[in-house]
Amino acid sequence: MAQENADTPVLDPAQQTKFDTARQKKDIGDQAFKAGDLKVALRSYHESLMYLHGLNTTAAQAAAPADRESPKNQNPEIDEMLEKIYNNMSACHMKQGNWQRALDTADKALKKNEKNYKAMFRKGKALGELGYFEKSEKILEDLLQKNPSDAPTINQELARLRAVERERERVANQKFKGFLLKDKKPAA
Numbered sequence: 001m002a003q004e005n006a007d008t009p010v011l012d013p014a015q016q017t018k019f020d021t022a023r024q025k026k027d028i029g030d031q032a033f034k035a036g037d038l039k040v041a042l043r044s045y046h047e048s049l050m051y052l053h054g055l056n057t058t059a060a061q062a063a064a065p066a067d068r069e070s071p072k073n074q075n076p077e078i079d080e081m082l083e084k085i086y087n088n089m090s091a092c093h094m095k096q097g098n099w100q101r102a103l104d105t106a107d108k109a110l111k112k113n114e115k116n117y118k119a120m121f122r123k124g125k126a127l128g129e130l131g132y133f134e135k136s137e138k139i140l141e142d143l144l145q146k147n148p149s150d151a152p153t154i155n156q157e158l159a160r161l162r163a164v165e166r167e168r169e170r171v172a173n174q175k176f177k178g179f180l181l182k183d184k185k186p187a188a
Helices: 014-035 038-052 055-063 074-097 099-112 117-129 133-146 150-185
Strands: none
Touching: 014 055, 014 117, 038 074, 055 099, 055 117, 074 099, 074 117, 117 133, 117 150, 133 150
């Protein structure tokens, strides 16, 4: 698929074949995700990433002067697909309860597009599940300001995380209270 924009490098035939294969793998992953087969979805997304790996870097190096660092976004079409794949992988990891991987892949999606609200939400949720309540709350409240159309979902997650945090604090206070009482018991 030739690019209309003169600033966007056109992929050579071998690169275009890799890109097309990556798109097919991503589509298979999307279908598997919709069907609930997370293992196949993640494998397909990973395979898609393998085909995309290096395409953006190669294009950036070819277009950049030797004395300058390569520009970040040489081919927006590749970056857009990478963003979607990482975001979808984050959703898969969330469904599996693999919160660290969900966070990592959401961060990768956000590196491609810092305004990806789904990735921001997934990052906030994953941080909360990992016990980083303050960071999670900050991200979700920021997202609420930037994307008020998703307020019900965001507010529901904030309320859930706050309840979890209150319970965690209650349990921690009980343990601490019990620890202090142990020292004050009279010796027999």
